[in-house]
Amino acid sequence: MKTTRVAIIFLSLRLANAFCDNCVDDTVELNIGEIACPVRDVAFVKIAKYRGYTDNGAEYQKTFFASKYLRTDWFGAKVNCKAFNLELATFETLTEAQTFLNMAWNHNFIMSHNLTFFLIDGMTLTPKSTTDWYWTKNGEKISFKIPWQPDEPNFEFEEEHCLSVWIQDVKAIGFNDCKCQKLTWPFICQRIDYYIPIRAN
Incomplete structure (x- = not known):
């Protein structure tokens, strides 16, 4: 006994x-x-924490998480993030996007997924456009120059309307257009730790 x-x-x-x-x-x-x-830690690994300011000066901080074992299409990624009180990752500024990519590039979990897409928020209805992309979270157009991988977006098979982060072997990391359905990938969620809007004078 x-x-x-x-x-x-x-x-x-x-x-x-x-x-x-x-x-x-x-x-x-x-x-x-x-x-x-x-429970959240069973499904996700913490990737990065970022604090910055929006283009209009509001201060915010967020934490990014990557799915450990969950694989889904873009729509499923939004649902799964929400199920854990998170949301599919967005970026307020180019500085935030580049900082995230740099942190992800130096994270062992992310870099162990060579040739893998990590789904994030973002969608377009304009094939091959490098600028006409929108955050589905709020319908706002992405205001900064998107740090695409070389030769992206390519609108492969005329089916790639959604946004992802692409780990291209050990050569580069950047944004990529991807299919919204049919294929399943890991994904990046975010938690808004705080948001301080600008006070009116």
């Missing part, structure tokens, strides 16, 4: 440690024994 109890305690600690590696949220928790850890 004592041996069984020790084995159960050891297993529960192993499970807790597995779930609690790099915990990132404290709102939804999974209780294993006396150790609590967010």
